Amino acid sequence: MKLLHKLVIATALTLTAAAAQAGNVLVVLSDAGHLDLKDGKVFPTGFYLNELMQPVKLLRDAGHQLTFATPNGQAPTVDAKSADPAYFGNDAANLRAHQELLDQLALTSKEKSPVLSLARIEQIGYGRFDAVYIPGGHAPMQDLLKSPALGRLLADFHARGKITALVCHGPIALLSTLPDAAGFAAAMESGKTARAPQWIYSGYKVTVISNAEEEQAKPQLGGGEMKFYPQAALEQAGVQYVSNTAPWAANVVVDRELITGQNPASATGVAREMLKRLK
Numbered sequence: 001m002k003l004l005h006k007l008v009i010a011t012a013l014t015l016t017a018a019a020a021q022a023g024n025v026l027v028v029l030s031d032a033g034h035l036d037l038k039d040g041k042v043f044p045t046g047f048y049l050n051e052l053m054q055p056v057k058l059l060r061d062a063g064h065q066l067t068f069a070t071p072n073g074q075a076p077t078v079d080a081k082s083a084d085p086a087y088f089g090n091d092a093a094n095l096r097a098h099q100e101l102l103d104q105l106a107l108t109s110k111e112k113s114p115v116l117s118l119a120r121i122e123q124i125g126y127g128r129f130d131a132v133y134i135p136g137g138h139a140p141m142q143d144l145l146k147s148p149a150l151g152r153l154l155a156d157f158h159a160r161g162k163i164t165a166l167v168c169h170g171p172i173a174l175l176s177t178l179p180d181a182a183g184f185a186a187a188m189e190s191g192k193t194a195r196a197p198q199w200i201y202s203g204y205k206v207t208v209i210s211n212a213e214e215e216q217a218k219p220q221l222g223g224g225e226m227k228f229y230p231q232a233a234l235e236q237a238g239v240q241y242v243s244n245t246a247p248w249a250a251n252v253v254v255d256r257e258l259i260t261g262q263n264p265a266s267a268t269g270v271a272r273e274m275l276k277r278l279k
Helices: 002-021 049-061 092-105 118-124 148-160 170-177 181-190 211-221 230-237 264-278
Strands: 024-028 034-036 042-044 065-070 131-134 163-167 252-255 258-261
Touching: 024 049, 024 148, 049 065, 049 092, 049 163, 049 264, 065 118, 118 148, 131 148, 131 170, 131 264, 148 163, 148 170, 163 170, 163 264, 170 181, 170 230, 170 258, 181 230, 211 230, 252 264, 258 264
Parallel strands: 024 065, 024 131, 131 163, 163 258
Antiparallel strands: 034 042, 252 258
């Protein structure tokens, strides 16, 4: 009985130590289920399934804790086009496993979603989180790029040098830290010169879905046209843009606290870089 008691205590201590070492990752998604295009057209969108769930699964499997948030605390929307085996190594079973995990987490459920608002995250305290991850899909182009609440969060992470990871259209959210993010976005939309003085990410090496990839993916918009491309906006704001050598090839760029991925194929690479730093 004494031996059994010691084994129970040892197991409990091991689990406690593992829990203490686990990171707490904040995953920020858009509230939007659409993107406003030029000429009043609207494109139904949301987050890309693989860009959210591949990193989520890798982080969970490694024992890290995940908290989900959107600016207003609304259940996010999955882009229906992203539920495609092509984004999961052409493996239907792999796609199904990630879809099942999404269903298990109930993130998109209007009634059961555990998603918090960024205001609530601010109340909890940014110090509780070791990393932030923002997946793509077109939705971040609708709201995250000019969310004051997200700007405060990212600025805090920048000041503390804490892991900040974004993929595909997700890096557009970095613009939320601009002194006048809404004004900058409005200038980009109107084709005027957008100015971004004294930006915290000036000079950072960053990637995001490229202008060339956006042009190739343009037919997905059903005849519509985006108001501006994220690569152009981030370059205008002051980053050093780093592209892949061929469209749609994976590309992960690391510079100080920032980890950015260029496209859907880059999601797992971004997650692996996060895992290296969370150890």
